[in-house]
Each structure stands twice: as C-alpha cells, then as structure tokens.
Amino acid sequence: MTFAESVSHGAILLGAIIGVVTYLTWVERKFSGRLQSRIGPYLVGRPHGWLQPIADALKLLSKEDITPAKTDRFLFNLAPIWVVVMSLLGFAFLPLTINWVLVNIDLGLLYFSAIGSLIVIGVFIAGWASNNKYALLSALRAAAQMVAYEVPLLLSLLVPAVLAGSLNFQDIILAQERIWFILFPVVGQISGITFLLAALAEGNRIPFDLSEAESELVAGFNIEYSGMKFAYFYLGEYVHLLAVSILVSILFLGGPLGPLLSGGVWIAFKTLIVFLIVLWIRWSFLRLRIDQMMMLNWKVLVPLTLGNLLLAGLWVSLSR
Amino acid sequence: MEERVIEREFGELAINMGPQHPSTHGVFRLELHLRGETVVKVTPHIGYLHRGVEKLSETLEYDMLPPIYERDDYLSPTANSLAFVLAVEKLAGIEVPRRANYLRVITAELQRLASHLVWLGTFGLDLGGALGGGSTLFLYCFRERERIMDLMEALTGTRFHTNMNQIGGVRYDVYDGFDRDVFKTLDYLETRISEYKEMLENNPIFLERTKDVGIVPQELAKEVGASGPVLRASGVPYDIRKNKPYSAYQEFNFQVPVGNKGDVYDRYTVRLKEMKESLSIVRQSLGGLPEGPIHSRKPVKTPSLFKPPKGEAYAAVESPRGELGVFLVSDGSSKPYRVKVRSPSFSNIAIIPHILPGHLVADTVSILGSLDPVFGDVDR
Numbered sequence: 001m002t003f004a005e006s007v008s009h010g011a012i013l014l015g016a017i018i019g020v021v022t023y024l025t026w027v028e029r030k031f032s033g034r035l036q037s038r039i040g041p042y043l044v045g046r047p048h049g050w051l052q053p054i055a056d057a058l059k060l061l062s063k064e065d066i067t068p069a070k071t072d073r074f075l076f077n078l079a080p081i082w083v084v085v086m087s088l089l090g091f092a093f094l095p096l097t098i099n100w101v102l103v104n105i106d107l108g109l110l111y112f113s114a115i116g117s118l119i120v121i122g123v124f125i126a127g128w129a130s131n132n133k134y135a136l137l138s139a140l141r142a143a144a145q146m147v148a149y150e151v152p153l154l155l156s157l158l159v160p161a162v163l164a165g166s167l168n169f170q171d172i173i174l175a176q177e178r179i180w181f182i183l184f185p186v187v188g189q190i191s192g193i194t195f196l197l198a199a200l201a202e203g204n205r206i207p208f209d210l211s212e213a214e215s216e217l218v219a220g221f222n223i224e225y226s227g228m229k230f231a232y233f234y235l236g237e238y239v240h241l242l243a244v245s246i247l248v249s250i251l252f253l254g255g256p257l258g259p260l261l262s263g264g265v266w267i268a269f270k271t272l273i274v275f276l277i278v279l280w281i282r283w284s285f286l287r288l289r290i291d292q293m294m295m296l297n298w299k300v301l302v303p304l305t306l307g308n309l310l311l312a313g314l315w316v317s318l319s320r
Numbered sequence: 321m322e323e324r325v326i327e328r329e330f331g332e333l334a335i336n337m338g339p340q341h342p343s344t345h346g347v348f349r350l351e352l353h354l355r356g357e358t359v360v361k362v363t364p365h366i367g368y369l370h371r372g373v374e375k376l377s378e379t380l381e382y383d384m385l386p387p388i389y390e391r392d393d394y395l396s397p398t399a400n401s402l403a404f405v406l407a408v409e410k411l412a413g414i415e416v417p418r419r420a421n422y423l424r425v426i427t428a429e430l431q432r433l434a435s436h437l438v439w440l441g442t443f444g445l446d447l448g449g450a451l452g453g454g455s456t457l458f459l460y461c462f463r464e465r466e467r468i469m470d471l472m473e474a475l476t477g478t479r480f481h482t483n484m485n486q487i488g489g490v491r492y493d494v495y496d497g498f499d500r501d502v503f504k505t506l507d508y509l510e511t512r513i514s515e516y517k518e519m520l521e522n523n524p525i526f527l528e529r530t531k532d533v534g535i536v537p538q539e540l541a542k543e544v545g546a547s548g549p550v551l552r553a554s555g556v557p558y559d560i561r562k563n564k565p566y567s568a569y570q571e572f573n574f575q576v577p578v579g580n581k582g583d584v585y586d587r588y589t590v591r592l593k594e595m596k597e598s599l600s601i602v603r604q605s606l607g608g609l610p611e612g613p614i615h616s617r618k619p620v621k622t623p624s625l626f627k628p629p630k631g632e633a634y635a636a637v638e639s640p641r642g643e644l645g646v647f648l649v650s651d652g653s654s655k656p657y658r659v660k661v662r663s664p665s666f667s668n669i670a671i672i673p674h675i676l677p678g679h680l681v682a683d684t685v686s687i688l689g690s691l692d693p694v695f696g697d698v699d700r
Contacts, residue, residue: 036459133335137357137681206452207525215343215449216682283456286448286525289682290357 009102010092017091021238022053024275031276032283063227068131071224075129080225080232082122087239089115094246095169097256097263109167112247113154116202119240120146123204123211126233127221138220141290142211145201148297149208153198155305159191160251162312173255182252187315190308192252194301196277199244201293203237205278207285208293215287245274331355339368343446343685346695350672352684359684362676364669369699377659381623382408383487385656389646390481392661393697395435398427399639401485404659406566406635407646408487412628419612420489421568425605426502427475427484428567428637429598430468433509435640436595437465439692440516443588446689447529457516464512467505474501487626489615499606506599513595520588530585534675534687537582544674545667548642549590550691554582560638572604584690591692624654641665641692665697 026041026049033040045051067076093108095101105111120142127139161167163184164175181188201208212220222233249255249270256263288296338349347368353361373392377385389404390397402424409416441461448454469479476482476492484490520526536546541554551558559576561569577593579586620626630652636645642664651657668691676684 032456036456037463038459133333137333137335137354141357206448209449209452210682212451213449213682214451215446215454215685218342282452285453286444286523286529287452287454287682288525289529289680291680292528 006102013091013102014088017088017239017242018235021235021242022057024238024242025056025234026050026053027272027275028279031279035280035283057231060228060231065227065229066224068224070131072129072131075125076224077229079122079126079129080229080236082125083119083236084232084239086115086118086122087236087243090240090243093169094243095173095250095255096246096267098170098173100264101169104168104170106166106168108169109157109161109172112243113157116240116243117146117150119236120202122236123221126225127211130221130224132224134217134219135221135223138211138213138217138223141213141217142204142221144290145204145208145210145293148294149198149201149301152194152297152301152305153202155302155309156191156195156198157251158309159187159305159312162309162316163187165316169250169255173250173257176254176257180252180254180257187308187312188252190304191312192248194305194308195251196248196274198301199248200278200281201297203240203244205241206282207288209287210290210293213287241275241278242271245271245278248274332360337684339365342450344688345442345693348669348688348693348695348698350684350688352681354681357680357682359676359679359681362673362684364672366666366669366695366698369695371696371700373700374659374661377656379655381654382626382628382656383620383623385659386485386487387481387483389661390483391696392700393639393641393644393663393665393694395438395694396428396431396640397481398424398431398484399637399644401483402428402567403635403637403639403644403646403661404648405485405487406637407633407648408628410635411631411633411648411650412487412626414488415616416489416567417613417616418568418610420614420616422605422609423490423492423494423614424485424567425569425572426602427472427482427490429602429605430471430502432598432640433595433602434465434468436591436598437461437468439591439640439689440588441465443686443689446685447526457520460512460516464509467508471498471502471505474498486615486617488617489613491615493614494609499609502602502606506602510596510599513592513599517592527585529682529686530588530690531583532581533584533683534679534690535581535583536671536675540671540674541582544670546642546671547664547667548638548640549587549594550642550668550671552577553579553586553590555580560636560643564636566635566637568605569601571608572601574601574604584686587690587692627652627654636662639664639697641694641697642668644697661700663697663700665691665693665695669693669698 030040041049041052044055067073090112092102093112123142124139127135160172160181163181164172166172182192204211222230225233249267253270256267258266333354335352335354336349337352338344339347349365351363352359373388386401386405389400392400441458444454444457472482473479475498476484484492536554538554538556541551555578557576557578562576574597577590579590628650630650632649634645634647636643644664645662647660648656649658676687
C-alpha cells in the first residue's frame with residue numbers, strides 16, 4: 001500500500017468503527033431492554049429508536065465541559081483521549097476479510113494484545129488526575145485487575161497461535177479452514193472460554209467491572225468526567241469490546257471463513273453473535289468482589305490456561 | 321488539615337459514602353475509614369430525611385394522622401398507619417370489627433410482599449450495579465410489585481399511600497371479584513418468587529457475595545434492639561405477629577422463618593421465606609373473610625370531636641422491617657400530647673458500626689442492603 005492509500009483506508013476504517021460502535025450502543029440498549037421486559041429507546045426515530053445514538057451523541061456534545069478545580073488539567077484531559085486512541089489502534093492489525101487488513105505484520109497478535117493492555121493506563125491516569133477518592137480506589141482496582149488478567153488473557157491467546165503455528169492473523173484464519181479452533185477438542189474450548197472471561201475482565205465488563213462499580217465506587221474512574229470526555233471513555237470501552245468480539249471471531253470462529261456469503265458478512269455475523277453473548281453475560285450476572293476475582297484469576301484461570309497451552313503444544317508437536 | 325496528617329500517618333483513606341450515593345438506599349452517610357479496601361472504622365450519620373412527624377402529630381387531630389404516618393416508612397405505608405391506629409384504639413378502647421381486622425391483615429401482607437420485592441430488587445442493584453445483572457433483577461421485581469400496586473389501586477383507588485386504616489376500622493371494603501384478582505396475582509407471584517429463588521441460589525457469584533458476609537451474632541442483634549428479618553436471620557424466632565398477635569393474626573396458620581448464622585445470605589433466605597408465608601396468610605384471610613361492618617366508628621366529619629381519655633398506650637406491629645411501635649400519650653384533648661415512633665430501621669442500622677470493620681468496600685453495600693433500612697423510617 002502507498003502512503004495515500006493507507007491514510008484513506010485508515011480514515012474509512014475509523015469512520016466505520018465509530019459508526020458501528022455508535023449503533024452497537026443502540027443494539028445493547030434494545031437487547032437489554034428486551035431482556036429486562038422493557039422496550040428500550042423508542043421515541044427518537046420511531047418506532048424503534050433508530051436515531052437514539054445520534055441524539056445521545058448530540059446531547060453529550062452539547063453538554064458543558066467541566067474540569068474540576070483541583071485536578072491535574074493536562075492528565076485529566078489526556079486520559080479520555082488516551083483510552084480512545086489506544087482502543088482504536090488495535091483495529092489497525094485486525095483483518096476484516098481475509099485480504100483486507102490495514103497493517104499486515106507477522107506479529108499482529110502480539111501487537112494487538114500489547115496495545116490492548118495500554119488502555120488501562122488511561123484509566124489509571126483518569127483515576128489519579130481526577131483528585132477524587134472514589135476515582136483513586138477505582139484506578140487502583142483497575143491496575144490490579146489488569147496486571148492479573150493479562151496473564152490468562154495472553155496464555156489463552158497463545159493457544160490459537162500455537163495451533164496455527166503463527167502470530168499473523170491471516171495465517172491463523174487460514175489454519176482454520178479445516179476446523180474452527182473453538183471446535184478443536186478440549187484445547188479450543190478451554191482457551192475460547194478463558195479468553196472470553198479474561199477479555200471481559202480486561203474490558204471492565206460485568207461480572208468484573210470492579211473499577212466502574214457504580215453501586216460501590218459510584219462511577220469509579222470517570223466520576224468527575226462529563227460531556228464528551230465522559231463519552232470518550234464509553235467510546236473507548238465499546239471500541240475495545242468490538243475489537244475483542246472481532247478477535248474472538250477471528251481466533252476461534254474462523255473469522256471471515258464460511259460458505260456462500262462473502263467474508264465480510266461472515267465476520268460481521270460472528271462478531272455480532274460474540275457481542276450479544278457478552279451483553280447477555282453483562283445483563284444477567286452480579287459483580288464479583290475484588291478478592292474473589294483475584295482468587296478466580298490466580299487459582300483457576302492461570303493454572304488452567306497454562307496447562308491448556310502445554311496441552312496444545314503437545315498436540316501440535318505430536319501430530320507433526 | 322489535621323485530618324490529613326492522620327491519614328498520612330496511619331495510611332488510612334477517609335471517604336464519605338453518601339448522603340448522595342447510589343447504594344445507601346436513601347439519604348444516609350457513612351464515614352468510612354479504609355486501609356486499602358478494608359474498612360477499619362465506620363461512623364454512620366443519619367437525619368437527612370427528618371420530617372418531624374412526631375412533633376407534627378402534636379398539632380393535628382387524631383383522625384388526620386394515619387395518612388401522615390403512612391409517609392414514614394414509604395415502602396410499607398399501611399404498617400405505619402396500622403401501628404398508630406392500633407395505639408389510638410387501645411387508648412380509647414375502640415373495638416374493631418372482625419372483617420376490618422381481616423382487611424387490615426390482607427393489605428398489610430400484600431404490602432409486605434411489595435416491600436420485600438423492592439428489597440430484593442434493590443439488593444440486586446447493590447450487588448450487580450445499575451448497569452448489569454442487578455438491574456435485571458430490579459426490574460423483574462418491580463414488574464411483580466406492580467401487580468400488587470394494581471390490586472391496591474383497585475381496592476382503594478390509590479396505588480401506594482392507600483389510606484386504608486382509620487381509627488375503628490378500615491376505609492374501603494372489597495369489591496366483587498377482588499378475591500379472584502388477588503388469587504390470580506398470588507399464583508403469579510408464587511411462581512415468580514420460586515423462579516428468582518432458583519436463579520439466585522444456584523448462582524455461584526450470588527452465593528460468594530452473600531455467604532459468610534456481615535455475620536450478625538445473636539447477642540449483638542439483641543443488644544442493639546434489632547427486629548424483623550435481621551433479628552430472625554440471627555436465629556431469634558421473634559415475630560410480633562406470633563408473639564403478641566394484633567388484628568387477626570392469631571387466627572392464621574403461618575411459620576416464622578429463622579436463619580442460623582446471621583449472614584447476608586440468611587437475611588435473604590428469611591425474607592424470601594417470609595414472602596411465601598405472606599402469600600399463604602393472604603390466601604387464608606381472603607378465603608375466610610367474615611361478613612359484617614368494616615368500621616365500628618363512622619368516618620368523622622369533625623375530627624376535633626374525637627377526644628380519647630387521658631392516658632398512654634403502646635402498640636406495635638410487625639412491619640416488613642421489624643417491630644414498628646407507636647407510643648401515644650394523651651392529655652384528653654383532641655390532639656395527642658406526645659407520639660413516639662419506635663422504628664425498626666433505626667435499630668437495625670445500629671448494627672453497622674459493629675460489624676462493618678474488617679469487611680471490604682464491596683461488602684459494605686451488600687451488608688447495608690441486607691439490613692433493608694428505609695430512611696423515611698429511620699429519621700421520621
């Protein structure tokens with residue numbers, strides 16, 4: 001790709017992501033509404049509230065931008081931008097069809113996870129710069145959680161890489177032509193489920209949304225944010241969630257592979273399924289306590305994923 | 321300035337939880353001292369919802385007061401007015417017709433169901449947050465509660481502050497087909513409650529969050545004067561409906577569920593079992609509703625003519641939160657000389673500073689939620 005091509009592709013991708021994410025919030029609101037025997041948004045853009053995301057965005061844009069007096073101004077403004085940028089960066093390495101990927105490098109998986117783990121720095125900055133005790137507690141929780149859950153996240157990510165013999169996303173997709181990794185006996189299922197769990201923890205989703213925990217820490221790290229800065233955190237969260245959903249569909253569900261329809265349709269369909277599963281978990285579970293979450297991580301997930309990786313390695317070396 | 325030095329020295333973080341906090345169930349302030357995430361010291365502050373009901377009572381005639389008492393504990397209005405009305409009846413020696421007593425029991429138990437449903441829903445919010453599974457439980461519970469509100473509206477014309485109890489009886493009689501409506505709702509509620517029970521008690525996260533958390537020893541519960549489900553969860557089978565029956569409770573057959581450990585989970589199970597007992601009490605009382613008048617005293621046009629004799633009286637009812645008592649002193653005039661309300665929530669939240677230290681912040685909200693305080697009831 002030439003430089004001009006990359007820039008234009010990047011711009012298209014950026015616009016597409018923002019648009020999709022905006023409408024994913026609508027999907028979530030409708031889905032959770034149905035789940036809770038409510039209707040969800042329906043007034044703006046009757047009859048199904050099609051324009052609700054636009055109205056939300058307009059409302060957030062027109063709200064007063066408040067920076068509390070005793071905050072660290074620079075860091076306070078940096079944090080939301082950091083979160084959004086870091087979540088968006090991950091998309092550069094994700095293939096959306098077999099051939100369409102912005103940056104095709106052999107270490108795609110590694111880069112993606114490296115950038116994903118930078119998001120928490122934004123959360124930590126927000127918690128620290130807000131000069132608020134609730135925000136500080138939340139930031140510390142987020143940091144502890146991230147350090148802990150990176151381990152099983154990476155260990156379970158490595159299983160598809162080991163099975164495919166590559167860290168390149170395209171190679172991983174092509175390796176699933178015969179069988180999707182989630183259907184791979186034992187190894188695939190364990191790594192798929194542990195990855196989803198760890199990704200939920202990394203993305204601060206229920207049941208691991210301890211750093212947000214509005215019933216304990218009110219809203220955690222974004223307690224002092226309002227208007228568009230607040231929206232940036234949500235944007236970052238949903239962009240990351242979308243990226244994780246795409247990642248699951250690529251690593252475990254064969255990504256763009258599928259009969260009849262084109263690759264783009266298949267990956268969109270699989271991503272939506274994963275996204276809805278995440279939503280389903282979110283709207284039906286209660287929150288874990290911090291010590292219980294750590295216990296789950298270090299005593300269950302880490303040994304499990306470690307053993308699973310070993311198993312995958314054995315499988316590959318024996319079948320070779 | 322001084323406080324800051326202390327914080328640095330001991331590594332403690334002092335945070336204010338409330339009065340505007342999503343999980344304090346109203347306006348309640350907890351001054352938490354944390355070391356890490358562990359609570360080391362806690363000071364509760366109340367009084368944000370003080371409305372001066374007791375003082376106000378001294379300026380109003382007796383018949384004007386039951387509607388005002390309904391505003392005290394805004395999750396079980398009839399229990400409040402019932403306690404007041406019982407005290408006045410005791411003082412003035414007014415007999416209440418049997419049918420009125422049955423109707424009082426029916427409304428009180430229906431509102432106990434509604435109140436416990438609200439409790440279960442908000443408890444879900446405490447554990448799961450407003451943006452997650454907790455709100456699902458919350459909305460389900462409120463959907464069920466709405467059925468009870470509809471019944472109340474059909475019976476009295478008001479969904480909530482029903483103004484059902486008056487001195488000497490009740491204000492509204494049942495309409496034709498009321499029992500059919502109630503039985504239908506009760507059957508619906510019974511299946512739903514069993515469903516939620518199954519959903520929660522098989523959920524490992526719920527069990528982890530509630531079992532062995534916030535244990536209230538029996539001695540402590542007695543010492544602070546706790547009552548209701550909080551006391552019973554600690555293993556004391558004390559229920560005013562059984563121990564000192566009022567209205568028509570002695571005529572019904574029901575169990576008093578007790579817990580054994582006194583943790584959050586026990587308080588949850590006691591309340592859930594109580595809901596089942598309430599269902600059965602309503603069924604029994606509606607099945608055997610006696611004929612007759614619904615009040616022994618005509619509704620008054622001039623409340624100032626009603627002057628109970630000089631003296632004092634105490635009457636207590638088992639509200640959804642515990643022993644709700646009204647102590648009344650009369651000087652023979654048309655207005656009470658002094659009214660003191662013994663509210664269950666006030667005594668129940670006195671447990672907080674004793675059991676909270678040593679728990680994590682996340683447990684603070686689940687313990688507070690499990691005590692089910694209503695701040696209109698605490699502050700009056």
